[in-house]
Amino acid sequence: MNDSREPRRGFWRENSLTLAFGIAFLVVLVCQAIAGHAEFNEEMTVEGLQPLGFGAYLTSSDFAVDVTENWQSEFLQFFLYVFGTVYLVQRGSPESKPVGAAHTTTGVEG
Template structure:
C-alpha cells in the first residue's frame, strides 16, 4: 500500500464521525427541501396561487424559517449542556462528571498556565484574558451560533408570516411586533422543549442502559452507580 493511500485511509477513518454526520446532514436537508416545497405548493394550490419552482423555494422565507428554527434549538441544547454540566451532576450517568469534580476544576486538572504541556493549545499556557476566553470557547461558540440562528429564524419568520398575511389580504407586521407574536414563540418553544427532554432522557437512561463501544455509554459491566465513566 502506498504512502498516499495510507494517508487517505487515515484521513477518512480519523474523521469518519464528522464526515458521515456532515454528509447525512446534507442529504436530510435536501430531502427536507423537496418535501417542504411539495407542502408549500399544496398550500398555494388550495389558495389558487401559482406554484413555485425548486430554486425559488430554496430562496424563500418559508424554507429558511423551517431550517433555522431547528438549528437554533440544537445549538441552544449544546450551549446549555456544555455550561450546565460544569456544575450540574447526575449520579451514575456517563454524561455527568464524577460527583467530586463539580465546578471548573483546578489548573493542574485542566492543564492550564504553568501546568500546560508542550502540545497544549497556545492560549492554555497564558495567564490573561486569552486563557479565560479559550477556557470557555466551546460553550461561547454554541451560544453565538444559537443567537445567530435564532435571529435568522426571526428575520425569515417575519417574512414568511407576512407572506401568509398578505395572501389573506391582511396588513404585514413589523419585526419587533413579530418577536412578541405567538407564531415566533410557538416555533421556538416547541423545539426547545423537545431538546431539553432529549438531554434529560439521555442523562437518566444512560445510568441504567448501555451501548457497547459507544463513548456515550458506560462499559456494559459497569455498575449503575458509576458516574463519569465512559465506554
C-alpha cells in the first residue's frame, strides 16, 4: 500500500537546499524592507517631510535601489557561484566534478 505522504516527504528532502535558500532570501528581503522603511521615514522626518506608508515604500524607487544594490553585491555573486559549480569545472577543485565528466555525474566521486 502506498503512503500518500511519501512523495511529499521526498519533495521536501530532494529540494531542501532550494527551499532553505528561498526562505532565507524572503526573510532577508522582508527584514530589509522593514529596516529600510524605518530609515527612510526617519530621513523624511529629519527633512520635515511626511513619512511614507509601508506599501508606498515598497513601491518606491528608494526600496528598489536598496534591493538592487544588495542583490548585485551579495545574491548575484552567490547565485553565479552555485550555478557555476554545477556546470563549470576546475581541475583539482573539491566543488567541481571531474573534468570531462557528464553533467549527470555531478556529486559522484571519481
